[in-house]
Amino acid sequence: MQPEMYAYKCTACGHLHHPAHFVCVQCGSREFEQAVLAGEGTLLTYTRVYNLPEGYMKPFIAFGIVEFPNGLRAAGQMGTDELRLGMKVRAEVGVVKEGVGQDFYGFIFHKAE
Ligand SMILES: [Zn+2]
Structure with a gap:
């Protein structure tokens, strides 16, 4: 199976980041979830x-x-x-x-x- 590339979605505002950030550039939240870059x-x-x-x-x-x-x-x-x-x-x-x-x-x- 081909590995997938991920983005990191802020769980507070939904802004996508790549590569991973520690702090959301839009809202300052520190909570992210992986989102497949399909x-x-x-x-x-x-x-x-x-x-x-x-x-x-x-x-x-x-x-x-x-x-x-x-x-x-x-x-x-x-x-x-x-x-x-x-x-x-x-x-x-x-x-x-x-x-x-x-x-x-x-x-x-x-x-x-
Ligand atoms: Zn955010």
């Missing part, structure tokens, strides 16, 4: 980072800001080099850093079918 997101903007730390086996990594159907915006690594503003993407677990040493896993935005 469906396809829309790529709002992206950038490519070429000056990577030692140990990366890629010429660059792309990062994007994605808006989900519920309005939440999340930043993350992009899993495709064919990036286009407005394209539909889906969050999947993958290797976010590979190469020399240990691999690290996290959510990557891939082009939706």
